[in-house]
Amino acid sequence: MDIIINFIDFFIHLDKYLPAIIQSFGIWAYILMFLVVFCETGLVVVPILPGDSLLFALGALATQGSLNIEILLVLLCIAAIAGDTVNYSIGHFIGPKVFHYEGGRFFKKEYLLKTHQFYEKHGGKTIVLARFIPIIRTFAPFVAGVGAMSYAKFVLYNLSGGIAWVCLFLLGGYFFGNIPSVKNNFTLVIMAIIIISVMPGVVGYRRRRSRYLKEKGSE
Numbered sequence: 651m652d653i654i655i656n657f658i659d660f661f662i663h664l665d666k667y668l669p670a671i672i673q674s675f676g677i678w679a680y681i682l683m684f685l686v687v688f689c690e691t692g693l694v695v696v697p698i699l700p701g702d703s704l705l706f707a708l709g710a711l712a713t714q715g716s717l718n719i720e721i722l723l724v725l726l727c728i729a730a731i732a733g734d735t736v737n738y739s740i741g742h743f744i745g746p747k748v749f750h751y752e753g754g755r756f757f758k759k760e761y762l763l764k765t766h767q768f769y770e771k772h773g774g775k776t777i778v779l780a781r782f783i784p785i786i787r788t789f790a791p792f793v794a795g796v797g798a799m800s801y802a803k804f805v806l807y808n809l810s811g812g813i814a815w816v817c818l819f820l821l822g823g824y825f826f827g828n829i830p831s832v833k834n835n836f837t838l839v840i841m842a843i844i845i846i847s848v849m850p851g852v853v854g855y856r857r858r859r860s861r862y863l864k865e866k867g868s869e
Contacts (some may be wrong), residue, residue, distance in 0.1 A: 654775075656819040657828075659802070661724075664704060664836075664840060665706035667713065667737035668707055668708070668711060669716060672711065672717065674684075674715050675856070679717070680717070680721060680722070680725055681728075683704070683708060683722070683726065684725050684729045685729075686701075686702060686704060686730075686835075687705075687726050687729040687730055687733065688705070688729040688732060688733040689731075689733070690733065690787075690788060691729070691730050691733030691734050691737060691787060691788060691791070691812075692732065692733030692734065692736040692737050693733075693736075693737070693788075701784065701787070702782070702784065702819050702843050702844070703734075703840045703843050703844060705726065705815075705819035705823065706819045706820070706822055706827065706839075706840070706843060707818060707823060707827070707840070708722055708726075708820060708823060709819065709820040709821060709822060709823025709827055710822075710823040710826075710827020710828055710832075710833070711823075711827075711852035712823075712824050713824055713828045714828070719820070719821075720863050723816065723817065723818055723820060723821075724829035725791075726816045726817075726820065727812060727813050727816045730812035730813075730815060730816050731808055731809060731812040731813075734777075734791040734808045734810060734811075734812060735790070735791075735805075737791035737795070738792070738794055738795040738796060738799075738801070738804055738808070740795065741791065741792035741793060741794065741795025741796040741797075742791060742796070742801075743795075744821045751826060754831055763792065774803065774806070774807045776790055776794070777794060777804065777807040777808060777811055778807050778810060778811035778814070779788055779790065779801045780811070781810075781811040781812065781814065781815035782815060782818075784844075787815075791804070792861070819843075827830065
């Protein structure tokens with residue numbers, strides 16, 4: 651429980667903890683931030699790292715001279731794009747094996763085909779928009795790889811989505827993070843970013859739940 655509490659505290663007080671990390675690690679802080687962004691997007695096992703709020707906080711710190719905004723933009727765009735590429739590759743080479751057994755209770759071959767059809771129809775929009783939704787952005791490239799979405803198509807949306815995501819939040823923090831009203835209420839701003847980020851997923855879940863209950867009630 652203490653670990654969870656400490657994680658949440660770090661999550662919403664990035665303005666307090668990040669300067670200490672940067673001071674302790676120096677230039678290696680860039681590598682650390684690269685790894686955080688890469689792991690959130692590239693490894694399915696860590697979908698709860700603070701991507702959106704971290705980028706915003708890093709942008710705000712860059713205005714104070716603690717970090718170089720140009721280096722952050724290049725490095726974190728590479729991290730985001732490379733992370734999704736690795737995630738896609740894991741899904742492509744390992745995911746399909748889950749569907750090997752025709753008679754599996756959950757992992758049936760027909761599910762793989764349906765996933766493939768979904769990504770052929772909605773793949774581009776899914777990969778780009780998923781960047782802005784925590785947790786979902788971690789699983790979207792994996793499922794795209796499992797669904798056999800063409801790599802050429804994936805690369806196009808991966809590049810555009812990764813660059814848009816990093817630039818929006820990093821430059822948002824850079825240009826607005828040190829405005830007095832934002833700086834003095836930074837914790838509230840971080841919480842607002844988190845809430846806004848997860849809202850599409852919550853709304854989508856409620857819609858699916860409502861549709862399911864209506865269909866069940868009509869039977």
